[in-house]
Amino acid sequence: MTMPMPAAPFQAAMVPGFQPVAMAIQVPMSMGPMPAIQHMQPTQAMAFQQAVLVPVAALPAMSAVSMCASMAPTAPALSSTPSSECLDLDHSFSRSTTEGTESELSDLDGASGRVWDLSQRPTGCRQVQRLLDGISDVERLSLAMELRGRISVAARSACANYVLQKLIQVLRPQACQFIIDEIMEEPEEVAMLAKHQYACRILQRLLENCQAQQMEGIIRLLLQDALQLVRHNYGTFVLQAVLVYGTESQRHALGEILLGMSMGALGNDENATQVLQKALLHAPQKVALAQRMVPQFVQLARGRHSHQTVLAALQLLPHQEADKAIKLLSHKVQKLWASRYGRLVVKSIPSLHQKCEGITRREAASA
Secondary structure (H helix, E strand, C coil), X not given: CCCCCCCEECCCECCCCCCCECCEECCCHHHCCXXXXXXXXXXXXXXXXXXXXXXXXXXXXXXXXXXXXHHCCCCCCCCCCCCHHHHHHHHHHHXXXXXXXXXXXXXXXXXXXXXXXXXXXXXXXXXXHHHHHCCCHHHHHHHHHHHCCCHHHHXXXXXXXXXXXXXXXXXXXXXXXXXXXXXXXXXXXHHHHHCCCCHHHHHHHHHHHCCCCCCHHHHHHHHHCHHHHCCCCCHHHHHHHHHHHCXXXXXXXXXXXXXXXXXXXXXXXXXXXXXXXXXXXXXXXXXXXXXXXHHHHHHHCCCCCHHHHHHHHHHHCCHHHHHHHHHHHHCCXXXXXXXXXXXXXXXXXXXXXXXXXXXXHHHHHHC
């Protein structure tokens, strides 16, 4: 009786640097069914033992690595541990990528002369910011002066703008004068910075941290372009900062500009309505602005930002005018109730909220 010889399974050889290779010794199919050894000729039996039985019997005592070497004699010998050359390469790479960046700014000497280069890289700009928190005013000014002549470029940089913001926050207002002077060298640059995704933050930090007399020139140029900035995605934040941190006369000037604009046009622009909301808090003409907004209340009440402007304006209006404004809203109360933000306005006014109790948004929208 003859039967095929089963394959001899082995664990995968775990060779460093290579994928595991599952190995098994199996008699080639071309040999056909394996004959019983007792039926073989003496010379055939001896050859069979040498070719098959002896290697298979010795397999359990062989290691996975030696098995690879015996089955693939042409492959180079592999070591189970990395060579000392590999270890040296790994360690030198680690030192150059970690120690060289993390410890290079442990003190002022590590940053001196390199502020601009470091500020342009994500890791470097964070390290400079951390360093600025732990040094003296004189040392901060010394580092800040390395950005002289590069203020406009740094303000527009995705990384360096954070270093510039940090400098404005930690330096004394008088020490920031060189930043203001450099921006003012090209007057048209002020509006361009206000419209920039990163540079608008620099103007906001200057307005927050510098003295009013230092910012007079920049604010004057901003007001000249207020008609465009009020609707701009980034310029709107700069004008809001003017209303919050500007002088009374500067707030009055911006309030007059807003009064001269069409409330209908402003109401259609979410950026402009955010400026209006700040104006209702800080502009001397806050009551006049609220009165000008009343005809646009229904439109404004349904906007993401402008609905808050309606609530702020209602608080500023005289009692009789506020009642008229609420009556105007009541004519469209169901449309407001069906609106995501108009619903918030209705809930804030008890007399309007009572009219909508028990009405779903779907019912209000179909009415």
